[in-house]
Amino acid sequence: MKKAAIFFIVFILVGEGLFRFDKEFDFLNRNANATIGIEVAESELRDQVENGAFEIQSDQLRVLVLGDSYIYGSFVDPEKKFSKQLQKDLNRSDLGEKQAVVLDVSRASNNTSDNFDFLKYYKDIFKPHIVFWSYHYNDIQDLRSMEETVSEEEITVRDEAAKRQLSTWKFIIKRIYKTSELIRFLSSSLQRELKLNGIVLPVGDFYALTQKTYHEKNKDWQLTKDIFEEVIKICEDDNMKLIVYKLPIFNLLENNALFSKIDATVFNFFKQHEKVHYLYGYDDFKGQDSYNYRVSKYDGHPNNNGHKIMVDRTKAEILKIQQTEK
Amino acid sequence: MLFNSIEFAIFLPIVFALYWALKRDLKLQNLLLLAASYVFYGWWDWRFLSLIAFSSMVDYFVGLQMGKTEEQSRRKLLLWVSICVNLGFLGFFKYFNFFAESFSDAFTLLGTPIEATRLNIILPVGISFYTFQTLSYSIDIYRKKLEPTRDIIAFFAFVSFFPQLVAGPIERAKNLLPQFYIKRTFEQDKAIDGLRQILWGLFKKVVIADNCAEYVNIIFSNPSDYSGSTLFLGGVLFAFQIYGDFSGYSDMAIGTARLFGFNLMKNFAFPYFSRDIAEFWRRWHISLSTWFRDYLYIPLGGSRGGTWMKIKNTFIIFVVSGFWHGANWTFIFWGFLNALYFLPLLLSNKNRRNLETVAQGRLLPSLREFFSILLTFALTVLAWIFFRADNLTEAFGIIYRVFSLSIFTIPQYLPGGVLAMILFLLLVEWSNRDKEFGLQYFGSSSLKRNVLDYVLLSAVFWCIVIWRSGKELEFIYFQF
Numbered sequence: 001m002k003k004a005a006i007f008f009i010v011f012i013l014v015g016e017g018l019f020r021f022d023k024e025f026d027f028l029n030r031n032a033n034a035t036i037g038i039e040v041a042e043s044e045l046r047d048q049v050e051n052g053a054f055e056i057q058s059d060q061l062r063v064l065v066l067g068d069s070y071i072y073g074s075f076v077d078p079e080k081k082f083s084k085q086l087q088k089d090l091n092r093s094d095l096g097e098k099q100a101v102v103l104d105v106s107r108a109s110n111n112t113s114d115n116f117d118f119l120k121y122y123k124d125i126f127k128p129h130i131v132f133w134s135y136h137y138n139d140i141q142d143l144r145s146m147e148e149t150v151s152e153e154e155i156t157v158r159d160e161a162a163k164r165q166l167s168t169w170k171f172i173i174k175r176i177y178k179t180s181e182l183i184r185f186l187s188s189s190l191q192r193e194l195k196l197n198g199i200v201l202p203v204g205d206f207y208a209l210t211q212k213t214y215h216e217k218n219k220d221w222q223l224t225k226d227i228f229e230e231v232i233k234i235c236e237d238d239n240m241k242l243i244v245y246k247l248p249i250f251n252l253l254e255n256n257a258l259f260s261k262i263d264a265t266v267f268n269f270f271k272q273h274e275k276v277h278y279l280y281g282y283d284d285f286k287g288q289d290s291y292n293y294r295v296s297k298y299d300g301h302p303n304n305n306g307h308k309i310m311v312d313r314t315k316a317e318i319l320k321i322q323q324t325e326k
Numbered sequence: 327m328l329f330n331s332i333e334f335a336i337f338l339p340i341v342f343a344l345y346w347a348l349k350r351d352l353k354l355q356n357l358l359l360l361a362a363s364y365v366f367y368g369w370w371d372w373r374f375l376s377l378i379a380f381s382s383m384v385d386y387f388v389g390l391q392m393g394k395t396e397e398q399s400r401r402k403l404l405l406w407v408s409i410c411v412n413l414g415f416l417g418f419f420k421y422f423n424f425f426a427e428s429f430s431d432a433f434t435l436l437g438t439p440i441e442a443t444r445l446n447i448i449l450p451v452g453i454s455f456y457t458f459q460t461l462s463y464s465i466d467i468y469r470k471k472l473e474p475t476r477d478i479i480a481f482f483a484f485v486s487f488f489p490q491l492v493a494g495p496i497e498r499a500k501n502l503l504p505q506f507y508i509k510r511t512f513e514q515d516k517a518i519d520g521l522r523q524i525l526w527g528l529f530k531k532v533v534i535a536d537n538c539a540e541y542v543n544i545i546f547s548n549p550s551d552y553s554g555s556t557l558f559l560g561g562v563l564f565a566f567q568i569y570g571d572f573s574g575y576s577d578m579a580i581g582t583a584r585l586f587g588f589n590l591m592k593n594f595a596f597p598y599f600s601r602d603i604a605e606f607w608r609r610w611h612i613s614l615s616t617w618f619r620d621y622l623y624i625p626l627g628g629s630r631g632g633t634w635m636k637i638k639n640t641f642i643i644f645v646v647s648g649f650w651h652g653a654n655w656t657f658i659f660w661g662f663l664n665a666l667y668f669l670p671l672l673l674s675n676k677n678r679r680n681l682e683t684v685a686q687g688r689l690l691p692s693l694r695e696f697f698s699i700l701l702t703f704a705l706t707v708l709a710w711i712f713f714r715a716d717n718l719t720e721a722f723g724i725i726y727r728v729f730s731l732s733i734f735t736i737p738q739y740l741p742g743g744v745l746a747m748i749l750f751l752l753l754v755e756w757s758n759r760d761k762e763f764g765l766q767y768f769g770s771s772s773l774k775r776n777v778l779d780y781v782l783l784s785a786v787f788w789c790i791v792i793w794r795s796g797k798e799l800e801f802i803y804f805q806f
Contacts, residue, residue, distance in 0.1 A: 006773075007780045014784035015791075022792050027743040185792075 012182065019181035045103055049126050056127055061090065061098045063318070064122055066115040067134030069108035070247050073307055075295045080304040085311045086132075093319060103128070112139040116227050123238055130318060131235060134245045137262050140213055140220045143227075192298060198255035210258055214265040225269060232273050241277065241321050244270060245314065248282040249300040253290035256282050277317055284309050327369040329524075329578045330532055337366065342585055346512055356479045356506055359586070363488035367451075370492075374450040377415060382485040384411045385460040389474035389481075392467050401468055408464035412457045419449050424653030452492030454650060458617055460485050463499035465621055472500055480506035489582040493575045495593040495613035502590070510587030519767065520584030522783070526765035527577025529786050532794040534751055535570030537744045538563040545739070546714055549724050554733035557724050561707040563741075564714045566748050569598065572611070577763055596759045598706075598752070599684050601698035603667040604677035606706060614650070618643050633673070640672055641665045651713070656721060660712040667705055683760045747793065754782065 021027065048054040056062075065071060065083050073081035083104035090100035103126050105118045115133060122128070177183055191204055200207050214221055228244075235242040246266055252258060263280070270278040285293060285306075293306040302310065327334050341362045348354045368375050388408045392401050426443055433440045463484075466472035475481050484503045490496075545552055545560030552560070576593035583590045597609035607615055623643045629636045641662070648661020671677040684699065685691040691699065708725065715721035755764040765786060767779065 003776070006777065010777060010780040011784040011787070014781055015788045018785065018788045018792055027746070027793065 016180060016182045019185055023181055043104065045101070046105065049103060049122065052125070054126070059097050059099055061095055061100045061130070061318075061322070062126060062128045063087075063090075063100065063102045063130045063132055064119070064126055064128035065102060065104045065106055065132045065134075066110075066118055067106040067132075067247075068110045068136050068139070069106075070136055070301055071134040071245075071310075072104065072106040072108060073302075074108055075299075075301050076304055076307050080307055082307045082311055082314075085307060086314060089311055089315050090318065093315065095319075095322065098322075106134070110139075111142055112224050112227050113143050115139070116231060119231060119234070123234065123240065127238075128240055130241045130243060130321065131231075132243045132245065132314060133231070134247050135266065136247050137214075137249070137259060138209060140209070140224050143220050143223045195252065195258070196255070196297070198258060200258060210262060214262045221265070228269070232276060236275060242275070243277040243279060243314065243317055245279045245310065246281050248285055250285075250302045250306050251290050251294040251297060251300045253282075253285050253288055253293065256286075277321065279313060279317060281310065281313070284313050327366050329575065329582075330528060333369065337362075338582065338585075345586055349510070349512065352507075352509055353479065355510070356477075356483045359488070360479055360483040360486065363483065363486040363491060366488040367486065367491055370451050371448070377450055377453070378456060378486050379482070381412060381415065381457065381460055382482045384408060385464050385485070386475075386478060386481050388464050389467050390476070392464070393474035405464055405468045408461065412461050416453055416457045419447055419453055421653045422447065455494045455496055456485055456491060458496045458614075459499075462496075462617065462621065463503070466499055472503075475503060477507065487583070487588075489579040489586075489588075490590055493572070493579070494611075495576055495579065495591050496617055497590060497613070498617075502588070505588050512587065516584050516587070520581040522765045522767060523577045523581030523584065523763050525581075525783070525786055525790075526763055527574040527579075527581060529765075529790050530570035530574030530577065530751065533570075533747055533789050535567045535574060537741075537747065537793065538567035538570065541739055541741050541744065542567050542714070546716075549715075549720060549727070552727070552738055553735045554727045554730045555735050556737040556739060557711075558707070558728050558733060559737045559739065561711045561714075561724075561728070563744070565598070565703070565707050565710050566751075568710065568713070569594075570751070573597075580763075592762060596755050596764075598703055599699055599756065599759055600702050601680045601684060601695055602671055602676070602702055603664065603705060604671045605680040606702055607664070607668070608681075614647065618647055622646065636672060637669065640668060644668065655718050656712050656715055659718060659721070660709055663709045663712060667709070686760065743793075747789070750789075754786075 045054065063086065065086075071082050076082075078084070081104075083102045083106075087100050087102035090102070103122065105122055107114070107118075110118070112135075119131060119133075123131075187204070191201055191206065194201060195206065200210065202211075212218070216222075232242060234240075246263065248256060249259065256263075259282075263282070267278070267280065270276050293302055293309070295301040295303050327337060341358070345355055345358055345362075348358060364375055364378075367378065385408055388404045392404045395401060430440055463472070463481075467474050480503065484497075484499065484506055487497075487502065542560055542564045545556060546564070549557055549560075573594035580590045580593070591613055593611060593613050595609040595612065597606050600606035600609055623639055626639045626642060627635050628639060644661040644665035645658055646661070648657040648659070648664075651657040651660070668677065684695055690696075708728070711724050711728075712718070712721045715724060751764070758764050758766055765782070
């Protein structure tokens with residue numbers, strides 16, 4: 001019994017130590033590999049637009065692409081990335097005299113307010129006819145300004161208050177739960193596996209995002225709606241067509257029900273705005289095997305095939321818009 | 327089914343529980359092992375189960391018939407039936423395309439180009455392993471070193487025994503088959519030791535081999551882009567990849583067998599601590615080297631017939647061993663190169679001078695031992711380059727760069743984390759080099775030593791959790 005207890009303590013301590021060591025030193029360079037797609041695509045077109053060298057011409061159909069790494073294509077072959085493929089496909093289809101020019105300003109980890117800033121900046125210098133806005137369910141995160149973030153001192157004060165309310169043991173357990181790297185890893189691994197089987201435990205970020213955030217009373221969702229109201233107004237004023245593409249999560253296609261609350265809330269919002277071309281991305285992947293469209297089992301980014309399907313849907317919508325315009 | 331897969335993590339406890347629940351009935355236990363082995367193999371491709379079943383059937387009946395007759399010519403005929411069936415399957419599935427292409431190339435060289443007929447055939451996993459295992463049964467009966475079995479379930483279970491079915495160790499009927507006849511009892515210490523060996527094998531596979539593989543694949547996919555130092559580092563990493571991969575599999579196989587009360591033969595004995603190539607080959611893939619020694623080298627005359635005979639037989643055994651690994655000239659050259667390394671030791675009668683464990687009873691090796699180990703390792707790395715390269719031209723290109731001045735530059739990749747993991751592996755194995763495997767319990771009543779053992783066990787476990795490659799890579803030796 002004594003041996004087992006010693007072993008258990010050693011086991012936990014060694015695990016905690018190694019997790020902390022890995023976090024501190026990124027021992028096998030995993031994070032370095034993961035950051036590969038974070039940079040913005042360095043494109044000639046983007047440089048030209050920013051330097052004022054891009055010439056606006058009447059025979060162009062200009063499309064501005066906004067979004068995060070899902071649409072940027074962090075894990076997609078350069079020639080098969082959404083924007084490249086969309087431009088190629090549009091120019092192969094019947095656009096009449098027009099030449100499609102697609103400017104990709106998507107960037108990994110962009111949220112709604114980043115995309116909004118990009119729109120405001122590029123609409124004047126690129127003058128797009130079409131704004132393609134890919135919406136990821138986590139674009140709602142980190143919208144509020146820095147003033148609202150909690151300072152270190154406030155955390156200490158809160159902790160002190162919590163300590164007074166709880167017994168010492170309960171407080172210690174709670175602290176351990178919050179600060180332990182080992183527990184963090186085990187709990188996120190467990191959640192990740194469960195998520196792949198369509199189960200979400202009522203704790204953690206994913207649960208909060210999918211079940212609690214997309215609510216009428218939620219500040220982040222209110223802020224998101226305010227931003228989109230402004231986006232829609234800008235598009236109307238500047239005579240730009242807005243396509244909003246609600247991204248599916250490509251490794252969870254079989255478990256899309258996890259996002260049903262979000263999907264309904266987002267759809268209800270955009271359905272009030274007739275001028276917005278709302279595309280529900282999951283429609284194109286319904287009943288499909290996520291294996292064919294995801295980057296890996298644990299990564300929801302689309303692969304080459306995923307980008308191809310998104311391009312087909314978007315191209316069809318743009319051609320429809322063009323037909324109506326005529 | 328891969329040892330490092332979720333499926334196996336579910337499969338093993340179920341079979342284990344059922345197996346020990348049936349401990350009163352040996353026949354049922356064997357039947358369960360047979361069924362489990364067929365499920366294990368069929369998980370990959372059920373169609374090839376018929377191949378194992380047929381091969382087992384042939385050798386079972388050949389064995390029975392041989393046991394019934396003393397007539398030498400009939401016994402010989404039966405042995406040839408077994409050899410032709412087993413090597414016929416192996417030759418067809420593994421070597422048909424190679425021979426067809428080689429003939430075509432040879433005729434083209436002679437000025438009469440002919441088109442090679444290529445067959446689109448899948449190589450059945452583990453065919454080289456179980457073919458050699460069943461062959462050893464027939465040969466041993468022919469030599470009257472083994473009595474044929476009448477227990478068909480035990481024999482089929484012996485051929486398909488799932489822990490070692492797809493990548494060895496290649497067991498001898500003499501060692502493994504009798505274990506199916508006797509009652510197995512559950513021994514806690516043995517089971518714990520088995521679990522430790524599985525853990526160590528898993529560490530070698532998912533932490534060492536799979537992480538090395540990420541760099542090796544990059545470097546070897548485009549060798550002309552890299553300096554001599556990077557290519558040599560690629561060779562070093564491949565040396566540890568293949569060691570971690572293959573000896574890791576063997577550890578998991580032996581450990582798993584121990585959970586069921588079986589003892590499999592040792593397949594690796596810390597080969598990178600060898601002081602010369604002869605010692606390396608006594609410590610690397612022992613079950614294959616000894617198989618070739620017993621069933622090829624000795625029948626060819628071994629070392630009895632003078633110098634030329636020794637040289638000829640040595641080259642035959644090494645080249646055949648290379649060819650066993652795959653139908654490619656790179657493997658044949660790899661075998662040839664090892665024979666060349668071996669030759670000076672053989673001619674100077676020094677091939678059996680390092681029989682005991684290095685630095686026995688000492689913490690560290692002597693300077694001479696240390697440099698011998700380094701030199702032997704460097705030679706094996708050069709040979710591994712041929713093993714890993716896609717073709718001989720590429721391999722010679724890499725060797726050329728390794729021996730250029732760019733060997734003195736800083737490698738373009740310096741995977742510190744992976745190298746630190748390799749160092750950890752070497753330290754653990756060095757400290758246990760006189761034991762069966764790296765993580766074997768060193769048994770002590772001292773609390774301090776026990777705590778040290780707990781720390782080591784925990785560290786290995788958490789290393790697997792944190793630093794596993796994340797890709798469920800197949801074992802390299804599955805293709806052989």
